[in-house]
Amino acid sequence: MILAGDIGGTxxxxxxxxxxxxxxxxxxxxxxxxxxxxxxxxxxSEFISAHDYKADLVSLSIAGPVINGT
Structure with missing residues (x-):
């Protein structure tokens, strides 16, 4: 079981x-x-608690800060 996510500012x-x-x-x-x-x-926690799954692996992509337009 994999929990995957794309975490963005929006x-x-x-x-x-x-x-x-x-x-x-x-x-x-x-x-x-x-x-x-x-x-x-x-x-x-909100997402995980709403479902009856236990992840063996987790992969998250997380946006970094924008500095000087990049």
């Missing part, structure tokens, strides 16, 4: 995936408005 996409070999299946997915949560832990 929105966050999270999903649980099951995998068998090289085949991946989306089991649950959700999009959240990032500004509605004070901390990433709060956002992740």
């Amino acid at each position: 929105k966050t996409n999270l999903a649980f995936f099951d995998h068998e070999g090289e085949k991946f299946t989306v089991l649950e997915e959700a999009t959240f408005a990032s500004q509605e949560f004070r901390e990433l832990e709060e956002l992740l």
Whole structure:
């Protein structure tokens, strides 16, 4: 079981995936408005507690700050 997410300043996409070999299946997915949560832990907890899965692996991409337009 994999928990994957794309955490951005505007929105966050999270999903649980099951995998068998090289085949991946989306089991649950959700999009959240990032500004509605004070901390990433709060956002992740809401998604995880809404589903009865336990992740063996976690992969998150997190946006960095924009400095001087880059």
